[in-house]
Amino acid sequence: MNTQDKIFKSYKAIRSDFLYENRDQRNNFIDNLFKTHYLPHISRKKEEGILEIGCNRGYMLSALRKxxxxxxxxxxxxLEDIKMAKDMGFCAESTNVFDHLDGNRKYDVxxxxxxxxxxxxxxxxxxxxRVYDALQPGGVALVQVPNMDWMFSNHERYMDFTHEIGYTRESLxxxxxxxxxxxxVEVVPASYIFLNTLKQKIIFGFVRPILLKMLRLFFKILGEGACDIWFEHREILVIAKKEDLNEKNIGNL
Known part of the structure; x- marks a missing residue:
């Protein structure tokens, strides 16, 4: 067993317990993330089959259910995280994505x-x-990763020993x-900033855009295209839709 597998096997004790000490805060964060970045793309698929790869303790599954x-x-x-997700009543399984998406299972999301x-x-x-093959025609994949153009992307790339690669909006x-x-295929920012309170609306809705304009001006003067990268977004999200050839053919009639 290699080091990555050892860490994954005991991920709860090694990492998750320290990252997600407050379950309510984590639930609130994922709820905001889902509502802001995921829900608009799948709002019409509420009765269709959805798979979450890397469901952790069931935070995103809880948002989906909500x-x-x-x-x-x-x-x-x-195994420990899957047990917690199951305890919340979710259909969850401890398995490798490559074993699970074996060509026999199909999902809409x-x-x-x-x-x-x-x-x-x-x-x-x-x-x-595997993701493409597992989608039904007309299905959609929503895949979020750390943004290597972020100002502190070195932290994202190396904060976890099991990280193997990093992506920018272009490479993703x-x-x-x-x-x-x-x-x-569309890549969009997956910002961790949510405008729920008056304070957040003032700081992040008014003050932050001004600071970002100043930074972009600085980077423009600095040159080399630095003002064009997404330095302000910690994560990015790809929305990839599988074409429904039947609908396409009907549209061409």
């Missing part, structure tokens, strides 16, 4: 947050292909366009 999604399941390598960067580089393309889109049609 917003009316009824046919959800999750997979994760951590596949969600994966902060998983792809843990997969070895030589299996990145295979991961994307490249990977998904290997299998999804180019016009069906």
């Amino acid at each position: 917003y009316g999604f009824t046919n959800v399941e999750g997979i994760d390598l951590s 596949i969600i994966s947050k902060d998983v792809m960067e843990h997969i070895p580089k030589d299996r990145q393309e295979e991961f994307v292909k 889109a490249d990977m998904y366009r290997l299998y999804f049609s180019g016009d069906q």
Whole structure:
């Protein structure tokens, strides 16, 4: 067993217990994240099959259930985290994504947050292909990863020993366009800033944009295209839609 597998096997005790000490805070964070960045893309798929790859303790599954999604399941390598998700009443299984997406299971939505960067580089393309093959026609994949253009991206890349690779908006889109049609792949910021309170609206809705404009001006003067990168976003999200050829053919009639 290699070091990564040892860490994944005991991920709860080694890392998760320290990252997610306050379950209510984590639930609130994932709820905001889901409502802001995920829900708009799948709001019409509430009765369709949804898989979360890397479901952890069931935080995203809880958000899905809260917003009316009824046919959800999750997979994760951590036996302890899967047990916690099951205790919450979710259909969850401890398994490897490559074993689970074996060609026999089909989903309308596949969600994966902060998983792809843990997969070895030589299996990145295979991961994307497995996701593509597992989607029903018209299905959508929502895959979130750390943004290597972020100002503190070195921390994101090396904060976890099991991180294998990093992505920018360009390289992430490249990977998904290997299998999804180019016009069906979009990479967007997955900001961790939510404007729920008056204080947040003032600081992040008014003050932050001014500071960002000043930084972009500084980077523009600095040159070399520095003002064009997404330095202000900690994570990015790819929305990859699998074409429904039947609908496309009907539209062409």
